[in-house]
Amino acid sequence: MLRLIARRLGYMLLTLWLVSIVAFIVIQLPPGDYAEAYVAERAQSGARMSEEEIQELRSHLGIDRPWYQQYFSWFSGVLRGDFGWSYEWRRPVADVIGERLPLTLALAFFTLLFMYAVSLPIGIYSAVRQYSVTDHVFSLFGYIGLATPNFLIALVLMYLGQQYWGQSVGGLFSPEFQDAPWSWARFVDLLAHLWIPVVVLGTAGTANLIRSMRALLLDELGKMYVVAARAAGLSPLRLLIKYPVRMALNPIVSTLGWRLTFVISGAPIVGVVMALPDTGPLFLHALLNQDMPLAGAMVFIYCALTIIGTFVSDMLLVLLDPRIKMS
């Protein structure tokens, strides 16, 4: 058991390290560096910089050193929670992200909760009542949910909100709570706004989960042990919950990491469209303005979140399925 955890933990750290390389490559990718951009900006306002000044700026920023030295200074900073300096915001990257990350985390958490809470009962129902009208309706919903990009759902919801409810659906707070300190009322206000991005972000994943839950449970329902248990006179509901559902749940839990990847992957675009005060608009803005330290840090954090999530889902699976502990 301990060895299993240690192995998974080691694997997680290795992946995190690989991801840090990817994030660093992202930072280095755009042609030109910040010094050039800065010089161009100064030149526009009429202040010319001499070659020495540019060189000094480069060495001050540390971008004249070879890439591996830059990588190590960047990575050791990351380990200490220092992600560098955002050119765009003129503040440390960690501060800029830190303000907005909790909302992204809350969004991802509630979306996952929503996905599982909605899809598991529907999936079970669809499998038990296979080919019923309700099953077909849910299947249709599932197909459409899978085929619709979530920004489109967001746009349609926002349009409807604007048109019929006369309120802006974007954002996460009502105007009076926008800058208010945290209080119970503000938290309730947040929840009242949060459900829309949660639904938008969770639709595709929910559709996907319903399909897999239905298929897995159908497989289980056809097996002999179900027939045997039914023949032994177990009540249908008790039988369903106690055996086939529990068996079908295994692959569902083990893919929690993927689902999280999926949610995190979709979060920035929903954040941008609905103008949420989370990391999405921050990330896009950084990319469009080539503020790469911020963008790279965001890539690293998004990846790290999914990797840690995968680790947690692995551990959950161990709790759920004792057979894994044995092997």
Place this chain on the structure above:
Amino acid sequence: MSADAPALPASGPIRRPDAATQWQLMWWRFRRHHMALIGLSVLGLLLLISVFAEFIAPYAPATRNTRYLAGPPMGLHIIAADGSVHAPFVHARANRRDPVTLRLLSVVDETRQWPIELFVRGDTYRMWGLFETNLHLFGAHGGFVHLFGTDNLGRDLFSRTMYATRVSLSVGLIGVAAAFVLGAIIGGIAGYFGGAIDVFVMRLIEFIRSIPTLPLWLSLSAALPRDWTSLQIYVAVTFLLALIGWTHLARTVRGKLLALREEDFVVAARLAGCTDARLIGRHLLPAFLSYLIVDLTISFPEILLAETSLSFLGLGLREPIESWGVLLYAGQNIRSLAHLPWLLIPGLFVIVAALAFNFVGDGMRDAADPYAK
């Protein structure tokens, strides 16, 4: 799974399941999947649109109609205001100045009709870059027709959507093809040789699949040089999509190869002195080609949606090359959306295309599985 022939519909010409090829059997099974057939015809229609986009579109994508700026979609009618029935027509539009703002307004004039005519002369274009012509499938006699409305500049959304269909589908097709080549080669190497190479490739795939793709795609395409032409961007974005999309295919190829490697017929072929290349090309590839096609169909909507999302955020394709996502970019602003909701119509095409591919993929998966009941 009994030994007798699968139950096939009795309609149509006489079928002999014992003499049918593998592909025929698959087609018969596929035809029982109604949604898949519908999906297939929708895809055919989209393909037709993308091949003949210039001809189907009544206007060139950049043509501006200054008499109908930000105009809503014009409906086709067959019943006139006086109750008489006509061939399809659109109501005429008249221009009037707003007395307060002095803005040019377009108002519907229900008493006059602009009949729809087929094969009309309009904007000149080069068909497939080969010959110049000005023939269009349809147009309105005496006026203009904008089935999907126009944007703020007065460009016809219907025409632009037709052109965008070509771009979006081609990005998907080229992207899937490139992903296929990458996946087949890498997965093939892993599955065929096994051992340390296999372990390495599988770890690599696991790693790529464990990181969120959209942020990575976004940052990679944001790094493309700003001074590139839109055509260069188009090629680059397509290959970026393929670069991350190959993992799924590689996994299928590897899994099937590993399973097939142990089959008797492979051992027999090897004993008979087959070379590696012949063994792969002649015996192994046909055995799992159907699975590959299924996977290709399923990965298509993934790439299509990714391209749409990238372009929608302004980090994918950009004008003058127009895809569905590029058209949706104009609807990003909620204020413009409140006044011009028809800018979301290209989104319907995205949904329909993705749905069609999903249905066809499902039908093919059932058809390709020889163990299906």
